[in-house]
Each structure stands twice: as structure tokens, then as C-alpha cells.
Amino acid sequence: MNNLPAQLKQLRAKRAVTQDQVADAIQVSGSLIAAFETNRLIPKPDTAKALDGYFETGEEVQKAASEARKNRRPAPSWFLPWEKVEETASTLRYFQGTLIPGLLQTEAYAREVFARTGLHTDEKVASEVALRMERQAAILDREDRPTFIFILDAATLHCGPPEIAKEQLLHLADVGARPNIFIHVVPAYAALHGGRSGSISLANIEGGSMVGLLEDFFEDRVEVEPARVSSMDRLWHAIAAVALPCDQSRDLILRLVDDHDDSAADLA
Template sequence: MPSRRVITGRSQEPRRRFAEELRLLRTEKGDSLRQLEVVLGWSASTFGKMEGGQSLGSPEIVEALDQHYGTKPMLLTLWELAVADPSQFKEQYRRYMTLEAEAVGLWHYGGGTVHGLLQTPEYARELLAAGGTNGEELNQQVEARAGRGKLLEGNDAPPFRAILSEAVLRHSMRDAAGWRGQLEHLAEAAERPNVSIQVLPFGVGLHGLMDTAVTFLRLLDGRPVAYAENDMRGELVEESGRVERLHRTYDVVRDLALNPAESRSFILRMLEDLPCEPST
């Protein structure tokens, strides 16, 4: 069994240590990335991204690597530490934002809030403030979200499908005028040729994304990736098998949702039901 390295100041950061250990074990064994692909079944590019720190992979891949190198459970332990490291969440989200700006297609399911690309500045401000953001940082983040929305504008805008749980539309803002503006913004966005909005009614019952919000991106090279998040964490998913499983679940949810025309009518009815704004 390969000896474990002493942790140095250079490799105390969990994600970096995990990537370094993967590279060291492979070179000590004399494997190429292509050989790992043949022996273990996952793509060489997946192993390359894990060794480069761009991806943590899945527990199934890490367990297979532990078995291959005879290091069980060292790699899985390092993987768990890397996954639990709060700093890697911010790193993954920054990478997701870069990929989002370059995507040629986007698909989303949201169970609690409107997707950032569809938020009005007023909605973004109230949502971010509720999460504890304030002061100049709040102003900067609201401005950044407003800038994200421009991704869906113009002749070259990518196609975007958003499935919104009815809960998203029932969680109104404290600012009544701001909430009216957000609903109007959704109804207007749904008329754009590149935007499709579907509402998932409460009546459909339980489904596979109850506790997960997910956004899929189709990249320039045709490869899909996903960003999945819940109340506690977010994860950029790049391993093709996991992305495919998430996408199959998303397709089931899409089939349960109202079609785009019905969904826009649903939003318009909600607008009609809002109290009239006081006359001036």
C-alpha cells in the first residue's frame, strides 16, 4: 500500500490535498488518465478534472479509486473532508457563474425562490436582506443579479426553461408593489421566444426534486453540467452519470407541470387576485 504523505502547509486545504493525493497515487502506480478510464469506466477527463481541482467527483468514483490504489478508506475520507469544507462551496458557485455566462442553454427547477435570472431588483433586495446581507454588499449583490438577467435578452440569448413550484409564487414579498412587479416581470419574460416558464401546482403531490433546486447548463462543447442546491449547500455536478440521473428526474417533474400557456395564465390570475394599489 502506498505510504501516506505527511500533511504540509501546502496541502492542508482539503480540496487541494484531495487533488494532490489523486495525482501522487496515479503517478506512483504508473497509470495514465486513459488507463484509469479503461480500468474503472469513468472518462479520462473526469479524472483529470478531479486531479486539477475543478471537480470532486462522486463517492462512487472515489471508492473505485480507493479500491484501485489499495488505499481504502483514505481517499473517501479526504473526499468527505473536501465536500464538507465551506470554502469549496463558494469556489464551486463562482465556477458555476462563469459557466452560466457561457452556456448555450439553461434549464431550472426551483422549489422556494425565483431563479436569479428572473428576479427583479426589488425581489433580489428583499430576498438577500432576509438572508442577512446588508449595507454596500447588499447593493453590490442586487446590482450583480440585475446584470445576470441581461443574459436572457438580445438576439443571441440562450434558451431558458424555468419550472417554478407553486410555492415560489405563494411566497409573496412584504413589499406588495414589489411583488406585483415581480409577477409582472415573470409574465413578460414568459412571452420571450427564448424563455419558457412552467408552474408545478401543489396538486401534483410528492416528486423527486422536493428538497432540491437544480439548474442545468449546456456548454459550448455540448456537455451538460448541473448546479444542485438545498438550504444547506450547493454543488456543481459535472460527472456525466450524475448529471443524467438528475436530468431524468427533472424530465419527470417537467411532465407534471402546467404547460407554458397554462402557466402564464396561472401567473396572470395571481396578479388579478392581488389587492388593488391605492389610488394617489
């Protein structure tokens, strides 16, 4: 049995502090402390260490958290936010029809995307770009690297100012050379295809189950309802059926790089 939630509640009561006060002290959110105390989440090692430091409990919380992780069944997929899914999935698949996926964006491209919304201050743009770069490093460079399959509509390869677009194309070719990352392009001549209805993100997680990500203008939602995820999976395969193989996709990307060089030469 996991006694960690009760232990954390007792420690907090003994110190006579609120969840938000504990959260402020170790620089996390109050909702995260609440999740620990209701057994919805187990503190990661660095957070458990911070809790021990705050409560002056040596390694008690760390040991209890370690034991809880050993005994706990995998968390139900409906509970996991997409960030957690990306940190643990064995396979991740994405389709984007309008923009380069966030995990593949260069810093300059990401900055342009956030700046062009017209919704952010310069400070907010800088913050969002930093978070995106941090996420890329955390997911793409995981120790237990998953398989990534990206499908991009050809239209995404033509977005952005020429100097940013060229750098972005070269980055796609570079990242796509990694053995666990596969980048496919749906050519323009594919015309109408299932992906015209929106982006798709799918992940295979521990236990063999699959979850999806539904995105809209304001927020993203992890989708776990089997029928809906199955429909997303079928749609993804329909798009994959009209996409170019990886080597042909890479050739297309590099031809576009050459086109940028030719255009620059013409203007010289």
C-alpha cells in the same frame, strides 16, 4: 502551442512584480493571473488589453491571447464555474421550489431576498442586488441567446409582500413572452413531486456535454460527474412531466396578478 503563459511570466519577471501586484494594477484577482500563467484560462480581449497597457507591450498579449483562443480545445467542463457555463451554454434549465430563480427576480424582490437573510449589512445587500441585476443582463441578453427553460413550483408565486409579489408576477409574464424563454409552473395539486428535494440547474455546453449545479446554504458546486448529472437530468424531466404548459402557466400567473388587484380593492 500556446506560448502565452510563458510570455506573461517573462513579462512579470522582467518588471519584478508578483501576480497579486499585476492583478491589483489591472483590477482583477491574483488567482486569475495565476490561471493565465498556468494555461488554465486565456485572457478575454479587455483583460489582454489591460495587460498590454500595464506591461507596455503594444498589442503583444492581445495577439497571443487571440491566437491561443483559436488553437485551444474547449475547456473541460469540470473547470468551468457556473457563471462561465451560463455565458456559453446553448440551453439552460432551472427548477426552483422555494424562490423565484435569480435570473428572473425583479430588483425589489432580490433586495427582499438578500435583506431577509439577516446576514448582510445594507451595503452588502445593495452590492448583491447590483451583481444579480448585472448577471441577468449578461445572461438573458446575450447576443447568441440560449434557450431558457424555467420550472417554478406554484409556492414560489406566493412569496413576498403584496406590492413586490405583484411586480414580480408581472415581470415573469413579461420575460416569459420572449421567444427563447419558457416558464412552466408546477401546480399546487401536483402535491409531492421530485422537486421537493431541492433546486436543479442544468446546462448543455459546447461539444454536447451537460453539466449541473448543486446548491447549498454556503456555496454552489458545478457537477460534471456523468452519473450524477444524468440523475439530475432524470429528476428534472420528472418535474417537467407534472408542470403546466407555458400558456397555462402564464394564465395562472396573470390570475394571481388579478387576485392582488382584487385584494387591494377589498381593502380600499
